[in-house]
Amino acid sequence: MSGPLAAGAPKPECDVAIVGGGIMGLALAYHLALRGVTDVVVLERGYLASGASGRNGGGIRMQWSTETNIRLMRESVELCKRFAQELGVNVWLRQGGYLFLASSDGERARMEQNVALQNRFGVPTRMLLPDEARQIVPDLAPGSFVAACFNPRDGILFPWPFLYGYANQAAARGVEIHTACEVRTIEPGPRGFRLTTSKGALTAQRVVDAAGAWSPAVARLVGVSLPNRPHRHEILATQPLKPFLGPMVSVLRSGLYFSQSMRGEIVTGITVEDGLSERVNMGSRLVFLTTLAREITRVMPRLAQVRVLRQWAGPYDVTPDGNPIVGEAPGVPGFYLACGFVGHGFMMAPVVSKYLGEWLAGGAEPEFLQRWRLARFAEGDLHREDMIIG
Amino acid sequence: MAGKVIVCRCEDVTLDDLAHATSLGYAHIEEVKRYTGLGTGPCQGKECMVACALFLARTTGQPPSEGEPFTSRPPIAPVALGTLARDGGEGALPTGRGRGR
CATH class of the missing domain: 3.50.50.60 (FAD/NAD(P)-binding domain)
Structure with missing residues (x-):
């Protein structure tokens, strides 16, 4: 072979x-x-x-803020659904949705605008009150966000x-x-x-x-x-757990995102300012671990007991x-x-x-x-x- | 016999899986890791990496001394998020400088 x-x-x-x-x-x-x-x-x-x-987190979503990206990504998710059959490889796609959390009224307003645009182009995103979001992810800390939006058709896969x-x-x-x-x-x-x-x-x-x-x-x-220019983006995976987390959760303010892969690991990253450089740097830093740990345990305190298995980095290819x-x-x-x-x-x-x-x-x-x-x-x-x- | 030999206990990767990966042309240890999942579990390769490197040396005919380890990922042992959240940790650790290939 x-x-x-x-x-x-x-x-x-x-x-x-x-x-x-x-x-x-x-x-x-x-x-x-x-x-x-x-x-x-x-x-x-x-x-x-x-x-x-x-090196990426494997998220695929239709929740975007411009017509072009919404339409394209709606189609991309559809293509991913056919991928295993078309290409003969199991990509471990799971459509658990994306749940975005807003931390301020300003962010909620932006979110409402984006959701309206997404709805116009056939993406079924809906605004949620914090209690409604906590029905989807019960472990989210009350008071850690003011509003959320959820599209059940977004998902994750194994890259x-x-x-x-x-x-x-x-x-x-x-x-x-x-x-x-x-x-x-x-x-x-x-x-x-x-x-x-x-x-x-x-x-x-x-x-x-x-x-x-x-x-x-x-x-x-x-x-x-x-x-x-390249921008270092760091990410980590925890020990594998029994399936308990449906959607990819993302906090708009901090850039935190976390999901549970089909292997059971929590895969999570966050924005850590690093500047743009001429050269690609894929080194790992302790400051990423601590920054992420503080934010993820604020949003979902129960994760404090979950252990980090490994961290790595990949280059974002950033345009102005x-x-x-x-x-x-x-x-x-x-x-x-x-x-x-x-x-x-x-x-x-x-x-x-x-x-x-x-x-x-x-x-x-x-x-x-x-x-x-x-x-x-x-x-x-x-x-x-x-x-x-x- | 080979099919029963488990090389990576964390991720259930057998000697047969390694042979399959190399037969497809994935013969660099980083490629084998990605194709099979070897070394991505709780021990992060501490048990399986040397065995995998030896297998690759035997398969490719290269001396084992020329084999490379795959990039080591921090932390050295699993650490709870709660522990990391309590520590200050503002500085950068001199951890693996990805090879940037």
Whole structure:
């Protein structure tokens, strides 16, 4: 039995070279192959799941604050529901909902606005009084929040199998996936892009930068300057417990979120200011543990007795307006960007890769990508996303 | 016989599971950890990591001395959230500096 990884050097010529074997790159490879574009090579510097795709909390939700994101994520959750059957891998999806907690009247007002918008686009989120929220999660401390909103169709999944599922199905259709394969140079030329990698050189008609937090460095290889920067986001898992927690719970004010995975662990993270840096840092800090522990035991005191098993970190790929950067890079025809997903790339990948794949396979450019063009930063045409968590 | 040999007791990962992972091309210890779940339970690899590294060395033909451990995740032993909430802990601990691959 052979797996999805290619051995040896990449083939010398291909139609599409995708830089980055995370969820975005692998999902795009799958959607291209599904539409007949099988002459595709994925080039991953580390291993599958080595970046943010293998380090995130696995939340998928429809609760967003802009029409584009609400509609896309509604579809993405639907796609995830079919994923196990479609790709033959159990992704341990559980639709326990997302319960957001508001700590002030101002936050409640923002929440009401967002819920109204979500309802308009078919997402069944509803506002709850604290007592109603405590019927869903009885262990929430009375008085620790003033209002909540709940969408029962949001959920969680286990990120790792997702990647293997896309990789298997892409490879089965002819896509070459190379790991431990670092892209060193990309040279645009009359007959396509010339790439050199740690495993050999190749020529590609089109190149997609799906390198997440590393995407600015990849874009720089063709002289494109990106405004996104890596931000360390830390997360932990506790000892496994019997199933008792239905939804993913998130406190808007602190950026705390916690859910119970299908393995029984509480998986939880929180915003800890770290600044943006030029380099990706995935080191773990004690200050994260103590900051998170104080906030989670304030909201749910009963968790005080639960033990932390392990903590780790992953890079958020942060853009100035909280929205992704997707599309052809200005001035470099054939060089496409699919990055800047600000910690939400995993949940957005199923739907974004589908539309991007349709477009790159010869379809029309999806209308929503107008809002995600790189040029918007130069033009000042920004639409800020409100629902950035963690 | 191999199918009955449990390498990771916390997560019930057998020698057969490791062989399956490497047969699919997941031969780096970080890949094996992610593909099988080995080392992600209460002991965090303290019991299984060396056995896994030896298995990989044997499979790939590399000398065991060239095998790498997977990134060690704090805390060293499980700690209750309530204990962490009581401690000050404003500073950063010099813990594993992820390899940043």
